[in-house]
Amino acid sequence: MNTNKTQHLLEVNNIEVVYNDIVQVLRGVSLNVPEGSIVALLGTNGAGKTTTLRAISGLLKPENGFIRDGFIKFMGEDITNVLGTQVVKLGAVMVPEGRRIFKHLTVDENIRVGSIIRKDGHQKIRKDHELMYRHFPRLSNITHRLAGYCSGGEQQMIAIARALMAAPKMLMLDEPSLGLAPLLVKEIFENIELINKQMNTTILVVEQNAKIALEISQYAYIMESGKIVLEGPSEELKTNPDVKEFYMGVTQGGGRKSFKEIKSYKRRKRWM
Amino acid sequence: MSYFFQLVVSGIVVGSIYALSAIGFVLIYKSSRVLNLAHGQIIATGAFITYSLTVTAHIPIYLSFLMSMIITFFLAMSVEKIFLRRLIGEPIISVIMVTIGLMSIIDGLIYLTPFGSENFSFPPFLPQQPIVYAGISISYTQLVGVIITFILIGLFSWFFKKSTVGISMRAVSDDQLASMSIGVSVPRVFGLAWATAGLSAAAAGSVIGNITGLNFSTLHAFGIIVFPVVILGGLDSLLGAVVAGIIMGLIQQFASGYLDGNFGLYGTAQVLPYILLLVLLLFKPHGLFGTHEIERV
Numbered sequence: 402m403n404t405n406k407t408q409h410l411l412e413v414n415n416i417e418v419v420y421n422d423i424v425q426v427l428r429g430v431s432l433n434v435p436e437g438s439i440v441a442l443l444g445t446n447g448a449g450k451t452t453t454l455r456a457i458s459g460l461l462k463p464e465n466g467f468i469r470d471g472f473i474k475f476m477g478e479d480i481t482n483v484l485g486t487q488v489v490k491l492g493a494v495m496v497p498e499g500r501r502i503f504k505h506l507t508v509d510e511n512i513r514v515g516s517i518i519r520k521d522g523h524q525k526i527r528k529d530h531e532l533m534y535r536h537f538p539r540l541s542n543i544t545h546r547l548a549g550y551c552s553g554g555e556q557q558m559i560a561i562a563r564a565l566m567a568a569p570k571m572l573m574l575d576e577p578s579l580g581l582a583p584l585l586v587k588e589i590f591e592n593i594e595l596i597n598k599q600m601n602t603t604i605l606v607v608e609q610n611a612k613i614a615l616e617i618s619q620y621a622y623i624m625e626s627g628k629i630v631l632e633g634p635s636e637e638l639k640t641n642p643d644v645k646e647f648y649m650g651v652t653q654g655g656g657r658k659s660f661k662e663i664k665s666y667k668r669r670k671r672w673m
Numbered sequence: 674m675s676y677f678f679q680l681v682v683s684g685i686v687v688g689s690i691y692a693l694s695a696i697g698f699v700l701i702y703k704s705s706r707v708l709n710l711a712h713g714q715i716i717a718t719g720a721f722i723t724y725s726l727t728v729t730a731h732i733p734i735y736l737s738f739l740m741s742m743i744i745t746f747f748l749a750m751s752v753e754k755i756f757l758r759r760l761i762g763e764p765i766i767s768v769i770m771v772t773i774g775l776m777s778i779i780d781g782l783i784y785l786t787p788f789g790s791e792n793f794s795f796p797p798f799l800p801q802q803p804i805v806y807a808g809i810s811i812s813y814t815q816l817v818g819v820i821i822t823f824i825l826i827g828l829f830s831w832f833f834k835k836s837t838v839g840i841s842m843r844a845v846s847d848d849q850l851a852s853m854s855i856g857v858s859v860p861r862v863f864g865l866a867w868a869t870a871g872l873s874a875a876a877a878g879s880v881i882g883n884i885t886g887l888n889f890s891t892l893h894a895f896g897i898i899v900f901p902v903v904i905l906g907g908l909d910s911l912l913g914a915v916v917a918g919i920i921m922g923l924i925q926q927f928a929s930g931y932l933d934g935n936f937g938l939y940g941t942a943q944v945l946p947y948i949l950l951l952v953l954l955l956f957k958p959h960g961l962f963g964t965h966e967i968e969r970v
């Protein structure tokens with residue numbers, strides 16, 4: 402998919418990110434997201450997935466982070482080290498890790514505030530607001546509940562609906578499966594697929610749950626220690642023995658490998 | 674009995690002035706969690722601007738009242754932009770220390786003008802005779818003050834509940850990173866919070882100035898006097914500020930009306946509010962209407 406020469410919606414080129422001028426987290430990350438696709442970014446804790454998303458969405462500054470090298474282009478426009486508000490206005494919105502809904506606002510207010518940057522009139526915004534409730538019927542019964550008292554699954558839906566209210570061209574999701582029951586994870590990912598198809602929203606999803614992410618995505622990147630170590634169409638990665646072993650915990654024989662062995666193998670791989 | 678109702682009426686008058694002075698605190702605290710200790714100085718500034726516009730520039734008082742609110746709106750916005758914007762992301766306590774510095778700076782500036790030392794009073798523009806009904810009297814100035822308070826508080830409540838910008842200001846106080854992720858400009862929200870606080874301070878200053886006369890130390894003392902009100906109401910609740918303001922006003926009026934001079938007690942009006950505050954905070958540490966932290970387990 403990255404071989405054809407069509408223009409990508411998002412182009413991340415060899416970026417390096419440092420925190421506090423010292424701690425280098427990303428060491429030259431490049432990835433492309435074609436328009437209309439679902440792309441997954443996989444990797445373990447501390448690989449730099451969240452930092453990559455924050456770099457794209459201009460949210461490094463609150464954490465004292467900075468893109469030192471490389472560039473990011475969204476719809477052909479350079480958004481390297483651009484402030485978050487501007488990125489949202491251009492049409493790339495992130496759903497932060499751990500949902501981060503506004504606890505003391507009602508469900509309705511949470512969704513509504515997502516439209517803050519829009520200038521296309523109340524009518525359209527109200528229509529989209531109703532659309533969100535059709536898309537997440539579960540939320541339509543609890544519109545006046547404080548979001549802080551909603552269940553984890555509901556909160557994830559609120560966070561996604563809130564981001565969608567900005568009418569983004571690209572939605573970035575940071576670990577939507579975090580802390581959710583397997584059934585709910587399935588529901589959320591089905592929803593993400595629907596958003597991609599029905600609203601024609603391009604999606605970049607960061608996940609640790611490689612299995613489900615590879616299921617819905619067309620292309621995937623795998624990160625480790627601030628670098629992309631592997632990439633390819635999701636169909637191929639799903640059958641790649643390394644991916645199966647490291648990220649799905651399945652060995653070639655189909656059995657499970659002990660945690661200790663996986664770790665030592667990984668360490669060896671890093672040396673190479 | 675009419676003595677009792679007279680105390681109730683003056684309690685409500687005093688209380689709504691407290692409320693009007695208190696909402697400036699609430700507006701800033703609500704979005705940025707900062708306690709603005711220079712609020713009393715902004716109240717005084719607003720009052721002096723109204724006075725100058727009315728007396729020196731001969732603008733009708735209604736108009737100068739509105740103009741003063743607008744001027745103070747922009748003044749407070751620039752104060753935020755110049756002194757506080759660079760502190761976004763720093764610990765809240767440093768920001769509060771800066772507001773103490775601001776307090777001294779504004780104090781110093783006002784002492785350079787005649788307002789710092791002399792007393793002024795607004796030219797009377799309302800009928801001087803109080804309205805008397807069944808033995809209870811209220812002056813026109815007081816009545817207008819109460820009405821202005823309720824109009825402003827109504828407007829602010831509507832703004833925070835119903836407008837998307839208002840909701841985004843509450844969102845910022847809830848989670849700054851999340852609000853940035855949907856494109857809310859945090860600096861703009863803080864600027865707006867200070868600006869609206871300035872606007873309400875100008876209104877409060879002008880109302881107080883009309884009722885008690887313009888005296889710098891009385892005016893800036895309001896920044897401190899309303900502290901128990903804000904804490905009693907819950908720091909981030911507009912409704913709390915109103916209810917607590919009126920409760921405080923009533924307690925003070927009743928204390929000075931019934932207790933002072935009897936039973937060998939004096940000055941209870943100054944002490945009683947604090948006693949009540951202490952007792953109440955034991956049971957409701959977030960104040961009457963303050964936001965509780967939501968903790969899901």
